[in-house]
Amino acid sequence: MSQVVEAPTAGAGDDRGTGGRTGGGLHLRSLTKEFASFTAVKSLDLDIPSGSFFALLGPSGCGKTTTLRMVAGLETPTSGTITLGERDITWEKPYRRPVNTVFQNYALFPHLDIFENVAFGLRRRKRSDVKPAVEQMLALVELESQARKKPAQLSGGQQQRVALARALINNPEVLLLDEPLGALDLKLRRSMQIEIKRIQTEVGLTFVHVTHDQEEAMTMADTVAVMNAGVIEQMGAPAELYENPRTTFVANFLGQSNLIEGTVAGREGDVVKVDMQGTVVSVPSARAHLETTAGHRAWVGIRPEKVLIAEVGEVIDAPGNSIPGGVISDVSFVGVSTQYLVRMPWGQELQVFEQNTGRRRLFRTGESVDVSWRPDYAFLLDHEQDASAGTDRSDLPS
Amino acid sequence: MNGPLQRLGRWVGSHLVLAGGLLVLLYMFVPIFVVVLMSFNDPDSRLIYRFDGFTLKNWANPCAADGMCGALSRSIQIGLLATVVATLLGTLMAFALVRHRFHGRSAANLGIFLPMASPEIVMGSSLLALFVAAGFGGRLGFWTILIAHIMFCLSFVVVTVRARLAGLDDNLEQAAMDLYATEVQTFRRVTLPLVFPGILGAALLSFSLSFDDFIITNLNAGNTTTFPMYVWGVAQRGVPMQVNVVGTVMFLVSVVIVVAVEVRRRRQERVLAG
Ligand SMILES: Nc1ncnc2c1ncn2[C@@H]1O[C@H](COP(=O)(O)OP(=O)(O)OP(=O)(O)O)[C@@H](O)[C@H]1O
Ligand SMILES: [Mg+2]
Numbered sequence: 001m002s003q004v005v006e007a008p009t010a011g012a013g014d015d016r017g018t019g020g021r022t023g024g025g026l027h028l029r030s031l032t033k034e035f036a037s038f039t040a041v042k043s044l045d046l047d048i049p050s051g052s053f054f055a056l057l058g059p060s061g062c063g064k065t066t067t068l069r070m071v072a073g074l075e076t077p078t079s080g081t082i083t084l085g086e087r088d089i090t091w092e093k094p095y096r097r098p099v100n101t102v103f104q105n106y107a108l109f110p111h112l113d114i115f116e117n118v119a120f121g122l123r124r125r126k127r128s129d130v131k132p133a134v135e136q137m138l139a140l141v142e143l144e145s146q147a148r149k150k151p152a153q154l155s156g157g158q159q160q161r162v163a164l165a166r167a168l169i170n171n172p173e174v175l176l177l178d179e180p181l182g183a184l185d186l187k188l189r190r191s192m193q194i195e196i197k198r199i200q201t202e203v204g205l206t207f208v209h210v211t212h213d214q215e216e217a218m219t220m221a222d223t224v225a226v227m228n229a230g231v232i233e234q235m236g237a238p239a240e241l242y243e244n245p246r247t248t249f250v251a252n253f254l255g256q257s258n259l260i261e262g263t264v265a266g267r268e269g270d271v272v273k274v275d276m277q278g279t280v281v282s283v284p285s286a287r288a289h290l291e292t293t294a295g296h297r298a299w300v301g302i303r304p305e306k307v308l309i310a311e312v313g314e315v316i317d318a319p320g321n322s323i324p325g326g327v328i329s330d331v332s333f334v335g336v337s338t339q340y341l342v343r344m345p346w347g348q349e350l351q352v353f354e355q356n357t358g359r360r361r362l363f364r365t366g367e368s369v370d371v372s373w374r375p376d377y378a379f380l381l382d383h384e385q386d387a388s389a390g391t392d393r394s395d396l397p398s
Numbered sequence: 399m400n401g402p403l404q405r406l407g408r409w410v411g412s413h414l415v416l417a418g419g420l421l422v423l424l425y426m427f428v429p430i431f432v433v434v435l436m437s438f439n440d441p442d443s444r445l446i447y448r449f450d451g452f453t454l455k456n457w458a459n460p461c462a463a464d465g466m467c468g469a470l471s472r473s474i475q476i477g478l479l480a481t482v483v484a485t486l487l488g489t490l491m492a493f494a495l496v497r498h499r500f501h502g503r504s505a506a507n508l509g510i511f512l513p514m515a516s517p518e519i520v521m522g523s524s525l526l527a528l529f530v531a532a533g534f535g536g537r538l539g540f541w542t543i544l545i546a547h548i549m550f551c552l553s554f555v556v557v558t559v560r561a562r563l564a565g566l567d568d569n570l571e572q573a574a575m576d577l578y579a580t581e582v583q584t585f586r587r588v589t590l591p592l593v594f595p596g597i598l599g600a601a602l603l604s605f606s607l608s609f610d611d612f613i614i615t616n617l618n619a620g621n622t623t624t625f626p627m628y629v630w631g632v633a634q635r636g637v638p639m640q641v642n643v644v645g646t647v648m649f650l651v652s653v654v655i656v657v658a659v660e661v662r663r664r665r666q667e668r669v670l671a672g
Pocket of ligand 1: 039060
């Protein structure tokens with residue numbers, strides 16, 4: 001499973017004197033890591049163009065940290081190769097790689113002050129003019145006034161920025177960020193996301209950002225790879241992943257999805273017709289991720305905000321798949337939107353999010369409704385896959 | 399009805415914990431106070447421990463007591479040598495036990511506690527048996543004492559340094575390597591400074607253990623006399639007042655060390671806070 005992403009700013013790697021900057025991006029080839037009998041990363045193939053902001057997204061324990069540690073050289077792969085541009089770094093010592101890491105728990109040196117923490121990498125490489133470089137970097141992360149404090153004297157957000165500065169100052173070809181925002185509260189997290197994104201745009205380095213927060217991945221990255229149990233399930237631009245998921249795991253892990261059982265009826269041009277619980281709906285064939293021969297079982301997927309609800313018999317402007325016989329079973333008003341659960345004739349409850357534009361009235365529990373959606377928004381997945389994969393978040397109705 | 403006694407009574411009633419604490423402190427400091435006082439004593443008789451008159455001659459002439467300074471310098475030499483060797487070996491052992499997985503690691507971890515747990519008299523006599531069996535029976539002295547001291551200090555060093563090392567986040571060393579520090583630089587710049595307080599503590603502990611050990615030393619000393627053995631030996635005949643001078647100096651040295659550590663800590667805190 002090899003996926004190549006379009007380079008958004010291919011070759012944007014600048015040359016501010018690290019030397020040997022290749023601009024060729026980071027490439028992992030059938031990278032595998034086994035711990036005793038347990039395979040943490042399974043034959044991973046990844047191509048990360050230089051200058052891009054790449055997010056590795058997946059649930060806890062899926063192998064994200066292990067992957068980063070192999071790239072940083074802190075873990076030796078069982079097999080496979082890692083190349084940076086043209087250079088094979090699979091077996092390089094960590095201190096010989098032009099790669100720096102922002103650790104999950106920051107790992108700031110507690111016995112050194114902030115200035116010396118940031119200067120650490122430059123001093124080890126005997127760089128001259130350390131002082132101005134560190135001052136400039138501290139200014140970038142807005143910590144000039146804290147230079148002589150010890151890490152323990154800083155707040156979580158400040159420590160996080162020190163960790164970022166300490167890695168960035170070395171001007172690495174690739175910066176690895178391992179859930180650097182995991183310990184922060186929501187507000188600080190948002191502002192740090194913006195800050196990290198700004199810094200990445202400013203310095204133009206390749207960032208590989210690991211997270212299990214899908215919103216964080218989607219807002220920050222140019223390219224998101226969704227990882228599950230040691231393999232990449234799907235990779236692409238955030239909108240592409242969200243709109244056209246290829247597996248049930250991606251459909252559920254990235255946002256929420258309604259997955260409805262159906263049987264492929266056949267193809268008509270570039271549309272696949274599916275018999276979905278007695279109603280024939282169509283799905284664009286570009287969004288059908290299975291064999292579309294008639295008789296094949298499938299999951300019809302549709303995002304909750306793409307589903308419209310209407311009075312019985314009402315024609316609403318979705319000239320598409322309309323399914324009658326729904327009954328509202330739950331209404332939650334959440335301000336910007338209203339979230340409905342609609343029980344369908346076949347017993348399944350569909351989630352529907354309706355924007356609170358004020359143009360449509362609120363439905364009440366127990367009302368009969370029709371639901372519909374535009375065919376372009378639906379996607380079709382293989383029935384072999386588990387419909388509940390990736391829905392481990394307990395706040396979601398099943 | 400409002401006399402000083404009642405007031406004292408009320409104060410004690412409302413400051414029970416504080417009063418208790420003061421009593422305990424008093425209890426702890428009385429012996430030290432006696433030692434300091436006696437170092438200025440000019441006794442009439444060697445047999446009675448009584449303050450007969452003030453003098454500075456004990457301080458002016460500490461070595462006037464027969465054989466005391468020889469024993470003292472021997473104890474200090476043994477203490478320093480044992481400290482250096484035990485701290486070095488013990489630190490290396492602690493690193494091996496924490497950082498390397500090898501067969502028998504957990505057995506070694508447990509074995510380290512044995513010398514600490516077994517009674518000194520047992521250790522001392524078994525060492526003596528060992529030395530005699532190895533043919534050193536006639537040559538007991540400085541070196542056999544030193545070997546014995548290194549042995550029992552080692553456990554304490556390993557335990558102290560190991561605790562410090564185990565509390566060290568491995569991510570720090572990995573972060574150093576990630577930031578271009580080679581293995582040696584990582585050790586020098588990150589590991590050692592962070593483990594150093596543990597090593598220093600272990601060294602101080604080793605010295606004080608070695609300096610005042612009596613039982614094991616006595617069994618393995620042959621004709622050699624260390625300072626504790628000297629004091630024990632003269633105790634029957636009446637301790638010379640110069641012993642109190644040594645006691646006072648030792649006490650002052652420990653006070654200076656404790657105060658220095660505390661001052662350093664406070665200064666650091668102040669720098670951090672400012
Ligand atoms: N040193 C190790 N020995 C054995 N198993 C390990 C080791 N390191 C990681 N694993 C296992 O490998 C799997 C992947 O771990 P990894 O740390 O890469 O997860 P992760 O995706 O970073 O998770 P999280 O989001 O919780 O940080 C886990 O199941 C973990 O138990
Ligand atoms: Mg992790």
